[in-house]
Amino acid sequence: MSKLIQPRTLKGFRDHPPASMILRERLIDTAREVYRSFGFAPIDTPALEYTEVLLGKGGDETDKQMYRFSDHGGRDVALRFDLTIPFARFAAQHVPALGTPFKRYHVGSVWRGENTQRGRYREFVQCDFDTIGTESPLADVETLLVIHELFQRLEVGPFTIRVNDRKILTGLLQRLDLVDQSVPLLRALDKLDKIGPDKVAAEMQAEAGVSAAAADEVLALARLEGSNQAILEALPALVEGSELGAQGVERLRAVLEGAVAGGAQPSRLKLDVAIARGLDYYTGIVFETTLDDLPAIGSCCSGGRYDDLASLYTKERLPGVGASLGVDRLLAALEELGRLEQRSTPAEVLLVRFGEEHDGELLGLAARLRSAGLAVEVYPEARKLGAQLKFADRRGHRLAVVVGDAEWASGTAQLKDLASKESLEVDQAELAAACRARLGSV
């Protein structure tokens, strides 16, 4: 006898049983509905790309984290580590035919060879949406509205979209003549509410080589407090003399006001000047969305504006703005918060089976329920009724339909509500409507 292969999965790669997958699909379905309702159109791209297409735009870190290898033809290839870079390539190839502005959404797995942690995996699903070919603030506003609507619809509890504009940071650095050190400075600033201002200042001096006084000036941002409005009023002084900085402040003001006018709850939008974001391609507005009850797990939906994303692939300028929903991280957060109702079957209704005599009629009944829009499973064996009801309950079916000799004779069915234990006798002709009423009332 040959030795068994140990069933196992790679670190950071996970299986998804039904109870998990049903939730994932529901979340993704909601994202699709919201994106589509704003006019974003679906696209897909290959998981595998030429390495040269993926390299270079995200910075050294992402390059290191890429799954990269030679294919059978000796080509240097890699698995995508996000959906934005492949979209830039896609846009360079197809936008001439598609026209701009172009709005797309894209649901797919991405891969990063980094260490795993709670809410961090090596394979995870993102739901991206982006608008390219326009610099209109309306596109920025819409991006915020989509996130707002999405998190509202997902019923994740209280959340906060933290918003900033990179131009403000750049403007400040211009005024202080520190533009050359912007990458390490912003990286340090981004850690503000994690490690505190003292450590940020220390890191700025160590990593960016700036003076204590300069670090303190950058941290003047962090001392801004109060309402979005109050911060907006204080910002111009900090970026004085920088055209870019002034633009950033005005843009941010317009976008925040626009989002509120567009229906976003003001309390959900928080101007946070410490948000910088690591991916080097952001040039304008940036944002991160966290759950108020579990901010530590990190951002579940982030993005921003980039004004030259496709420049590696085309001479045509393609500015854009978009964001990415991290499905796996959001689910990890919701699970930890115990906010998920798990169910292991998509079928609301289970039809009990007593024996083979009435199989034809039983299947016919199931077919009628399905054509009425219900998801129906027929139990395949003739086990004891109690066992079948127990099965239905454990599996998560909400209704059981019991039809035995007596019911077949009278053309009726017994409809059981598994949760309330109530049971009622209905005409088979009325069964679908009765199921609907029952399910709708829950």
Next chain:
RNA sequence: GUGGGCGUAGCUCAGUCGGUUAGAGCGCCGGUUUGUGGCACCGGAGGUCGGGGGUUCGAGACCCCUCGCCCACCCCA
């Protein structure tokens, strides 16, 4: 990639200074109840103690390596 913590039944975990056939609760299967589930009672299945090597008369326990999970750094969804 760096540093720390942890891996015992499907799940949550006991397991004393190293000592004989490795335990509990929950879950699962069966029965009490061959057309009425969640409760109760009775019974049952299920463990290479993550894996490999070493120390020892003897290892779940001690040492080394390895794999995995968790936490921090880094970075990010």
